[in-house]
Amino acid sequence: MPLTKKKYMKKIVGLKELRENMNTYAARVEKGESFIVVKKSKPLFSINPVETEELWETVVDFSKIRKGGVSLEDVLKRL
Numbered sequence: 001m002p003l004t005k006k007k008y009m010k011k012i013v014g015l016k017e018l019r020e021n022m023n024t025y026a027a028r029v030e031k032g033e034s035f036i037v038v039k040k041s042k043p044l045f046s047i048n049p050v051e052t053e054e055l056w057e058t059v060v061d062f063s064k065i066r067k068g069g070v071s072l073e074d075v076l077k078r079l
């Protein structure tokens with residue numbers, strides 16, 4: 001796939017805006033957008049889509065054990 005300038009362009013978003021609209025920005029990142037998050041005009045961090053899911057491995061899906069997942073306390077009790 002040829003690299004395009006658009007792929008590497010990042011938009012700037014304020015920390016407050018990100019916090020108040022997290023679901024919107026998460027959906028945009030999922031679609032491939034990247035953002036630089038700033039606070040008082042200073043960059044804090046960037047948000048980028050994951051390049052490949054091959055880097056992730058599901059070890060245990062706790063939502064299959066109990067709807068909503070399993071609490072950390074329950075996991076630690078069984079170790």
